[in-house]
Amino acid sequence: MHTLLARANAVSAFSLSTLAALTFFCFASTFFINYSAPVSISAANIVLKNVPEYAVSREKNDLGALRFDLNTDLTPLFNWNTKQLFLYLTAEYQTQNNKVNQVVLWDKIIQRGEASVVKLKNQHLKYYFWDDGNGLLGHKNVSLYLSWNIIPIAGTLPTWSGTGVYKLAFPSEYTQGRSY
């Protein structure tokens, strides 16, 4: 403290410690918040094909395709500790091969300051809806739901799901030709 540089060092170190404490309190003030939100999903143009997935093998697997509508208001999720949201649409279903199948069909990043109301109509899937076999044929109970990973300024990265599930039913016959 007797020289200028010693004082500059002391002030900087103390300010940084204070900033660390404030950041922790910011995290603590948002840790117990419920980050769920209502979501409405619906799907249309449901198509099922049986085609070879060459990336894995030559065997023919089920490939689903659909268009979906998605409406949700995620504005309440943006508090002072939210940096961005990673939204992803999951299809979850049970087959004879696997008790739980989860396929991510679509995702989106919403950064702080961007429009946080999601309104999608007739949206294409972003990723292929592959089953690892023939489990989608005639499947009447595929759940579509939206989840999000909250990327905070400081603290944990919680994953929450929206309330609102769409039950998807696949046709009992494969679609022929280029129908989508």
Next chain:
Amino acid sequence: MDTFMGFAVHMDFEGQKLAERLFQIIVVAFGAVGWLWGYYVQDFHMTVLTLGAGFILACLVTLPPWPIYRRYPLKWAPAQDAPSAASTSDGTSSKKKKK
């Protein structure tokens, strides 16, 4: 005397104590107000900016050796004549005196 770029930057002991207490109060006060303000507007950026303002103010108040930090100069004992070399027979004691 300590100098920085030609300027004397020395503070006396009481001044150092006062300077440390002052920057602690300033930084913590700005941090607390900034936290509440950031919570109110739901923007942590405001908290960081407010703390930054407190940091700059603390630097202005406590880094330069303002006269307020030099009010208690040390009172040194008056200089005495150095003892003559003949009176020191013990080697270790003379070393201590040199320090």
